[in-house]
Amino acid sequence: MTTADGSYRIIPVNYSRGSSDRRQLQVIIKHKDILFNQILPRVSKPGQYAGGECNAVVKDHASVDLTVALAFPDTYAIGMSHLGLKILYHMLNARDDIAAERVFAPWTDMEAELRSRQMPLCSLETFTPLSEFDVIGFSMQYELSYTNLLNMLELAGVPLLTTDRSSSAPVILGGGSISHAMEPVAPFFDAILIGDAEDVLYPMMDVIGDWRRSGEPRRRLHERLTALAGVYVPSLYEVSHHADGTIARIENFAPAPPLVSKTTVLDFENSPFPTRPVIPNVEVVHDRINIEIMRGCPNQCRFCQAVQHYRPLRTRSIEKVIELAEQTFLATGYEEIGLTSLSSADYPHIVDLLDAVSKRFHSRRVNISLPSLRVGPELAKLPGFTSTVRKAGLTMAPEVATDRLRGVIRKPIRNEDLLAGCRSAFEAGYRQVKFYFLIGAPTERDEDLKGIVDLCDEASLLRKRFTGGGGRAQINASISSHIPKPHTPFQWEAMNSREQLAAKQAYIRSFRTSGCLKLKFHDVEVSYLEAVFSRGDRRLARALLKAREMGIRMDSWRECFDLRKWQEVFQDVGLDPDWYALRARGDDEIFPWDMIELRIPKTHLATERDRSRSE
Numbered sequence: 088m089t090t091a092d093g094s095y096r097i098i099p100v101n102y103s104r105g106s107s108d109r110r111q112l113q114v115i116i117k118h119k120d121i122l123f124n125q126i127l128p129r130v131s132k133p134g135q136y137a138g139g140e141c142n143a144v145v146k147d148h149a150s151v152d153l154t155v156a157l158a159f160p161d162t163y164a165i166g167m168s169h170l171g172l173k174i175l176y177h178m179l180n181a182r183d184d185i186a187a188e189r190v191f192a193p194w195t196d197m198e199a200e201l202r203s204r205q206m207p208l209c210s211l212e213t214f215t216p217l218s219e220f221d222v223i224g225f226s227m228q229y230e231l232s233y234t235n236l237l238n239m240l241e242l243a244g245v246p247l248l249t250t251d252r253s254s255s256a257p258v259i260l261g262g263g264s265i266s267h268a269m270e271p272v273a274p275f276f277d278a279i280l281i282g283d284a285e286d287v288l289y290p291m292m293d294v295i296g297d298w299r300r301s302g303e304p305r306r307r308l309h310e311r312l313t314a315l316a317g318v319y320v321p322s323l324y325e326v327s328h329h330a331d332g333t334i335a336r337i338e339n340f341a342p343a344p345p346l347v348s349k350t351t352v353l354d355f356e357n358s359p360f361p362t363r364p365v366i367p368n369v370e371v372v373h374d375r376i377n378i379e380i381m382r383g384c385p386n387q388c389r390f391c392q393a394v395q396h397y398r399p400l401r402t403r404s405i406e407k408v409i410e411l412a413e414q415t416f417l418a419t420g421y422e423e424i425g426l427t428s429l430s431s432a433d434y435p436h437i438v439d440l441l442d443a444v445s446k447r448f449h450s451r452r453v454n455i456s457l458p459s460l461r462v463g464p465e466l467a468k469l470p471g472f473t474s475t476v477r478k479a480g481l482t483m484a485p486e487v488a489t490d491r492l493r494g495v496i497r498k499p500i501r502n503e504d505l506l507a508g509c510r511s512a513f514e515a516g517y518r519q520v521k522f523y524f525l526i527g528a529p530t531e532r533d534e535d536l537k538g539i540v541d542l543c544d545e546a547s548l549l550r551k552r553f554t555g556g557g558g559r560a561q562i563n564a565s566i567s568s569h570i571p572k573p574h575t576p577f578q579w580e581a582m583n584s585r586e587q588l589a590a591k592q593a594y595i596r597s598f599r600t601s602g603c604l605k606l607k608f609h610d611v612e613v614s615y616l617e618a619v620f621s622r623g624d625r626r627l628a629r630a631l632l633k634a635r636e637m638g639i640r641m642d643s644w645r646e647c648f649d650l651r652k653w654q655e656v657f658q659d660v661g662l663d664p665d666w667y668a669l670r671a672r673g674d675d676e677i678f679p680w681d682m683i684e685l686r687i688p689k690t691h692l693a694t695e696r697d698r699s700r701s702e
Contacts, residue, residue, distance in 0.1 A: 118206060119214045126200045134368035135163035136197060138211035141366040142418065144176070145212045146186035153296045155179055155187045156210050156220040156257075160227070160235035161643065163191045167365070168373035170427065171263065171284075172226050177361035178288055185292060188212035188220075189365075192235040193242070195641065201242060208242035217243035220257050222295060225276075227263035230620040231613070231642040233272050233631055238640040240275070247632065248274055249322055254305050258295050264396055266319075267349065268573035268680040271620050271627035273321035277309065281317045281683055282349030282396070283382075285358045290315055313343045317350025324682055326625055332666060334624065334677040346684040355382055355401035362414035375456070376421045378411050379403070380440065381428035388486070389497045389699055390528060392572035393429055398686040405440050409447055416453065423454040432460040459484040459523055462500040462508065481512045484523040488538030494702040495530050497695070506546060509560070513550040519561035520546060526591050527569035527583040529699060536591055539564065540598040547603045559603040566595065566606060568614035572621055573680045574687075576695035581671035582618050585611045612650040616642065618668035624679035627667070629660040 127133035148154055157175055159166030166172060172189070179187035188210035193201065201208065207216035217223055223245070225236055237247055240259070246252045249259070261269060262280035269279060280287065294315065298308040309320045323343035327335045339345050352358050360379070367374060383400035384393070403411075412424050424444060426434075434440060444455055459482040485505055486498050493500060509520055524539050543562045550560035568588050571577040583591070588611040599606060620627060633656045641647035657664045672678070674693070681689070 115209075115214055115216075118209060118216070121204060121206065122209075122214065126197070126204075126206075129200060130196045131194065132163075132369050135191070136193070136211070137368060138214070140211075140368050142363045143212055143365050144180040144187070146180070148186055148213070148215070151186045152184040153186075153222065153292055153299070154215075154220045155185060155222040155224060155292070156190050156217050157187055158190050158217070158223050158225045158239060160192050160225055160232040160239060161229070162194060163367070163369065164371045166191045166226075167367045167371045169226065169228065170377050170379060173361040173364045174359060175224070175226070175284060175288065176365070177363075178285070178359045179292070181359070182289070182292075184296075186212075188215070190217060190239070192232075192239055192641070195647065198238070198242065198640075207244050208239055218245055218257065221299060222260060222292075223257045224260040224262065227261050227265050227269060227272075229643060230265060230271075230617050231648075233620060234634050234640040234642055236272060236275065237631055237635045241635060247635070249277055249305075250274070252277075252305060254302070258308065260291070264393060265621070267396055267683045267685060268621060270321075270625050270679040271623045271631060273625050274628045276321060277305070278312045279319045279321065280350070281319055281347055283317075283352040284350075285352040287315055287317055287350050291318065310342055317348065319347040319683065321625075326679070333673070334679065334681075337677065337682050339682065345682070347682060348684045349396070349686065351399065351686075352382075353401070356403055356407055360411055362411060363418040364415065366419055373425065374421070375423035375425050375454075376412060376415045376419065377425045377427050378408055378415070379428060380408055380426045380431060381434050384429040385433050386430060386499075387497055387695075389495075389576040389695055390486075390525065390569055390572070392575055395574040395685050395687060397429060402435060405436060405443050408440060409443055412444060413447070416448070416451075422452065423456055424448065425456045425458070427458055431457045458482070459521075460508070462505040481508075481517055481519075482521040482523070483508065485542070486523065486525055487528065487535060488524070488542045489535045491702065492528060492531060492535045495699050496528050497699070502542060502545075505542070506549060509546045510549050510553050513554050513557075513560055517560075518550070519563060521563045521565065522546075524564060524566045525569045526566055526595070527588055529577060529580050530702070531591075533594065536595050537598055539566065539595055540604070543604050544601060547601060559601065561603050561605070563605045563607065565609075566592070567609040568611055570614060570618045570621060573678065574683075574685050574692070576692045576699060578622075578678065578692065579672045579674065579676075579696055582669050584669055585615050588614065610645070610648075613643075613648060615664075615668055616648075616650065616653060619664045620667075623667045626662060630656050630662055633660050 122136065127136060157172055159169065159172055176187050176189065179185045189212065190208060190210050193208065207218060209216050240247050245257055258277050259275065260278055260280065261276045262284055266279050266281050291312070294311050295308065298311060309322050312318045313320050313323060320343055323340045325338045329335045381400070381402045383397045385400050387394060426440065426444070428434065431437065441455060462483055462485055483505060485500060487493055487496060512520060522543060526536065543564050547559045547562045550557055568583065571580040571582055592608045596606060634653070637652060637656065639652055
C-alpha cells in the first residue's frame, strides 16, 4: 500500500515458516519495510524487486514441508523471460507440501544498497532471506553467470563451497542448458540435474525432504541423490591430473555411478506446462506467451551444444499447442504468442500449426512469432503467418554463407531457400530481416567471411526488386565467435585467438558498402572468457572464488565486463586461461565432463569430427 507521504509500506502477513517464532517474522517485516521505504526509491527499475506480480503464488511457509527458492543468476528481465524457470515454478507450487519462490541477481545498484545495510538477498514472494529456504535451485544457462551464482550465495549468507555447509544450510541444486559441463562450479553445488527436470523434480524434492527430517549429515544426502536418474553429485567424484595439466583419471565413490546419464521426459505431449505464468512488473526480454512446440532438434549441426543436451526430438500436437495457448491467453491477456523450440521451422507440420494458431487468435489481434528460423524449402511459406498483426522482423540462422563450410559444420541449407524466404517476407510486408552467423569455425577461409556480406547484400536487394519499387531491406547480421563446446564433434578443436577473431571481424567490415546492412559482432574478449569456463575443469573454481573477492560479477553485461581483471585473477591463482580456451585437445584426452553421458557416445562425436575434416 502507499502511505500519505507517498512511500511504500507492506502490510505484514505471516508467510514465514515456523510462524510461532515472532522474532523471525519481525526480521522479515523489517526487511520489507527497509526495502520499500529506503532502498527501492534509490535503485533503477524498482519494480523488479517489489514482487506482487499477477499470477505469483504465495504460500504460508508454516503450512508446507519444503521451501524452494528458484534462483536465476541474471537480472529479472532475463530470468522472467526463461520458460524453464516458469515450468519449475508451476510444478513445485502445484504440490501443496512445497512452496516455491523466485529470486534473481540484483543489479549493481541494488547489490550496493543491500551490502551497505547488511541485508540478505530475499525472495520476491514473501521477502524471506534465501538462507531460510530448504533448497536453492539455480537455473544455469550461460557460463558468464558463474560469478553471479557466487555473488547471490554470498549475499544470501550461504557458504559458497559445499564442504563448508552444515546440515542446516540450504541444499544448493543446479540445472539448465549447460548442466552437462559445469565443472568450474561443481564444488559449489550439492547436486546438478542433467537433462529434463519434469520426471525427476518431484523425486528429488522427496529425497531432500526425507533427509531434512532424518537429521543425517550432508554426505548422506549426496549418497541418496545418486539413486535418481540424471543427478550428478560432484562431491562423489575425484579428479587427478598429469604433470602437463591434463586429466589423468576421474574416480567415482560409491554409490555414485561412473557415468551419469541425462534424464529425458518422454511424454512431452502431456508434460507439465505453466498456463498461468507470472506476469512481470517491468519490461522483460520476452514478454509474451511462449509455447514450447518441440524439444530437441532434427538437425545435427556439429557446432551446436544444445542439440546434444535436448536429444531426442519430441513434439507437441497441434491440438495441445492450441489448448495451452488458449489457456495461457485467458490467464494473461498477452498480445503475442511465441512458438518456441531449437528449430521451430522443423516442426513436422509447421504450416498447419501456424494456420491453426492464426485462425484461433487473429481476430483478437494476437501476433504469432517464431524464434530464428532454419533455412529450408518450407521457409518461403512461413512469413505470411508470423506477425500477422504487426510486421516487425524475421530472424534466420544461416550460420555460414558458403556450401563448403556448411559441409564442415553439417548445416545442410541452401542460399536459394534463404533468399526465397526473404522474398516471401518482403512481399508479406516485412522491411527487415535478421541473420545469425558465426565465424572461427574449423577450416574457415577468407571467401567464407566475404560470403557473409555478399549474402546479406543479395538479400537486401530482393525487397527493392520484388516489391514494386520499394527500397532495399534492412539486414541486421549478428556475428558471433565459434567456441568448440563440450559434447560436440568440435570439442577437440582449437579456438581462434582474440587477435584472429578481431582480424576476421575487420575483414568482414571492409566489404560492407550499404547503409542497409548492419553488422553486430560479439565481443571477442567475452567469447574468450566464455570459452575458458565452458571448456574448463574444477581447478577454475579457485579463479571464481578469487573473482568473488575482487567483486567481479555480471560478466555478460558490457558495462560490468573487464577482461583485465580476469587476467589478474588467473595470474593470482596460477592458471593459464589460454590453456583452457584455445588449446586443441588430444584424441585420447579425458575431458572434465566425461562423467556425464548424453545420448551420443564420445566415439560417435570423434567420428563426426573426422568427417568434418574430410569436407
